[in-house]
Amino acid sequence: MSGKPGYHGVILNINLSTGTSEKVAIPPADLDRFVGGQGLGMKILWDRLKKPGINPLSPENPLIFMPGPFSGFPVPSSSRTCVVTKSPITSPMKSDYRHASTVSYSNMGGFFGPEIRFAGYDGIVITGKAKELSYIVIDDDKVEIREGKRFKGMRTDVFDKVFLDALGDRRFKTVYIGPAGENLVPYASILHTAGRAAGRGGMGCVMGSKNLKAIAVKGSGQPGVADHQRFLAALEKARLALYGTAYAKSWAEQGTARAIVGNSNAGTEAVRNYREGTFPEADRIGGDAARRDVWVRDIACYCCPLACKKSGITKGKYGGIVHDGPEYETGVMLGSNLLISDMPGLLKAITVIDDLGLDQISTGNVIGFLMEAYEKGMIDRKFLDGIDLKWGSVDATLAMIEKIAARDGIGALAGKGVRTLSRQIGKGSEKFAIQVKGLELAAHNIQANQPRGLSYVTASRGACHMSGDNIAMQNRRAMLDSTGMCFFPTFEPALEEPMLAMLSAITGHEYDKAEFEKTGERIFNLEKLFNYREGFRRADDRLPDRFFEDAFTIGPKKGSVLDRSKFDTMLSQYYKDRGWDSETTKPKKAKLQELGLDSI
Amino acid sequence: MKNGDKSHEWTSLTRRGFIKGVGLGGGAMVLLGQFGVHGLAWALSGDPELKMVLVDYNKCTGCRTCETACSAENWPVVISGRKLPGLGNPRFANIRVHSFSPEVDVPSVCAMCSDTPCVKACPVDPDVKTNRRALYRDQVTHTIHNDPARCIGCQSCAKACATQRTGVITPNSTTGKPERMCTLCGGDPQCVKRCPFGAISSVEVRSDRKFYGLGPDKIAAELAKGWYGTAEFGGMK
Ligand code: SF4
Ligand code: SF4
Ligand code: SF4
DSSP: OOOOTTOOOEEEEEETTTTEEEEEEOOHHHHHHHOSHHHHHHHHHHHHOOSTTOOTTSTTSOEEEEOOTTTTSOOTTOOOEEEEEEOSSOOOSSOSOTTOOOEEEEEEOSSHHHHHHHTTOSOEEEESOOSSSEEEEEETTEEEEEEOGGGTTOOHHHHHHHHHHHHTOTTOEEEEOOHHHHTTOTTBOEEETTTEEEOGGGHHHHHHHTTEEEEEEEOOOOOOOSOHHHHHHHHHHHHHHHTTOHHHHHHHHHGGGHHHHHHHHHTOBOBTTTTBSOOTTHHHHSHHHHHHHTEEEEEOOTTOSSOOEEEEEEOSTTOEEESSOOOHHHHHHHTGGGTOOOHHHHHHHHHHHHHHTBOHHHHHHHHHHHHHHHHTTSSOTTTTTTOOOOTTOHHHHHHHHHHHHHTOTHHHHHTTOHHHHHHHHOTTGGGGOOEETTEEOOSBOOTTOHHHHHHHHHOTTSSOSSSOSSHHHHHHHHHHTTTTOOSGGGGSGGGHHHHHHHHHHHHSSOOOHHHHHHHHHHHHHHHHHHHHHHTOOGGGSOOOTHHHHOOOOSSTTTTOOOOHHHHHHHHHHHHHHHTBOTTTOOBOHHHHHHTTOTTO | OTTHHHHHHHHOOOHHHHHHHHHHHOSHHHHHHHHOTTHHHHHTOSSOOEEEEEEOTTTOOOOOHHHHHHHHHHSOEEETTEEEOOOOOGGGOSSEEEEEBTTEEEEEOOOOOTTOHHHHTOOSOOOTTTOOOSEEEOTTTOOEEEOTTTOOOOOHHHHHHHHHSOOOOEEOTTTOOEEOOOOGGGGSOHHHHHOTTSOEEEEEEOTTOOOOOOOHHHHHHHHHHHHHSOOOOBSOO
């Protein structure tokens, strides 16, 4: 529509309040400046929310599903969908606005993003609120909002099947929420293919607030590219960089689960609510054990030569089908962080969390916090509705997961996250409430890894392990998550050049390494502008005290703890290098001018 | 082939490897699990006479690269007078990956059935010169082709294939004429070449082999029973 190669130039706008949909042209300059995925999603959010403090659960807050310029082409690992919205979880220490919160984005693999592009769109933006539980069916140009009350309360595993049957065509690609999203648990997730999720940052909660159970997409089109021949040549090189390599095979062999043992040995794993960095029983829940006892298949996302996802089956009391896992994040958050080393029990917890539609990371973090508070006697069994939430207890963990998703009793409070819980409990529990800006930390522990601490405190969505440990990494990843390509293959250095060549050949905009990172920097700074406008300041870029006070007592990094003044110095330097005011973190005019964000 | 060599090497399945896989399984059911029923005929065949595409379901990851490779090859584009592979829109692929829950993926491709129920179902009288109906089998490659000039778009072939075999034939949405019969890419099957996991092979079979291609639902049910001990599925209706 815009005539710009590599894109349809079109966003599909759906308003659930009015029951209408329309195609909207994307300003061509935005495509060059914000690309797609996380970046273009951020720009759309910025354009739609013209003032700070808008309630993330109000009909006004857009829920944005973004593929990128790679999506829909046979580019290796071009599988990602970035979901962007205003966070229902985060908040600043102080703000003039009651509903102040950060931007939120969550990135998932699978087949949904490419299918959005096949259907003829560069993104889907959903606003409004349906009168009753509904779902959306998009088949190329045809867009229908349908009533879906019969799906109310349905868990995701069964919904995935029932929904496809109802649609009558398995070529539809679907995303949906579980009971947790319907119940507006702040850290509810959006699921895709029963085992993939846009987990972090409350995407399922925002979807639930719109009374939207699911979206199905199917399409038959594809955008054109700027330079067909150059694209094909670069694609060939990209495939050769990955196909059959030891690097690709190592992903197929263990996926991220390899790091469960690796990071434990390195002292960088979340163990016992981040009290330790090493889990002596890590090998019982690691990749080798899973390969031996659980996994039956390696599964890949769209056009991916890595196949890091695994499905399998377990036996015994907790036995059943495993859609995915253990992965590093799920295996650690529900495993070592809770001192659970029973593999079937661990996988049962992971499966149930996906089934209910919760974020694996926040859920594991919250339960770890409660286990510690319970052990320390800050809360009793009555506070926990009778659940004996001891370290390592699978049954207690499963009971707590159900409570959280249902927002039942203690689950209602626990569903609000560790910051709210610790404020309620008091007694110094803030020290081990492991969150930044209200979002729980992920499975990477930091007493022995200060740079990852920087990633957690400066990430735009609250504690995020993926943001990047320094400025260059942050800029690069903000850009990468805007293209539709997965992060994992990009550790292979030989992919770099063909990746840039493909992006240039598709879009007609020339990307070298510098332009790639500059665009990422622009995206990261727009996120910062959004957060700053909401009231986030330096005081919000703050780690819990545990990391400065509780040195590891076991493992190879025994004795490690962060040094507060060193950490502060590092942060000051970071803001300076970013071109932000180091007192307030406000991006300076010169930086905004340099990035073309001064008049935004 | 210079550039393709590396990927091709990694992805191609040797005849010995195939027989070994069959031998390990030791039965038709396991064989089905790995290669589809029609693999049996090949394993037992004597003199190889022609080539066809076989999928190893145990290796397939459901990545759908084969769909894009097939589409790119069979729907080329012409740019300044030169014919080049297309952009690989999977919608037009002759091989289709069917995905189920729990996680089973079945790439489904024309089984080149030796008794061709699709051709037999074609109501158009054989041409006097060529003896071909509107749907016919190429005597050399054994691939199935449609003659759009004579085809009346009645979809009888699609029905026959869907009820008796793989169901790959998809009538064109406007003309009703059959599409998606495997062309073997004129001798260099792109799905085989591009599969990142070596799950597809181009193998030699006897032309008089006895085998029947199964639909993806049936194959998926068998695979799920073997892998997860269940045949409870989504997306079957
Ligand atoms: S390319 Fe190979 S692994 Fe991927 S879906 Fe096709 S057969 Fe399966
Ligand atoms: S699979 Fe279908 S199209 Fe192919 S030969 Fe058999 S019946 Fe004909
Ligand atoms: S051999 Fe060629 S036409 Fe046949 S399925 Fe493979 S890619 Fe498609």
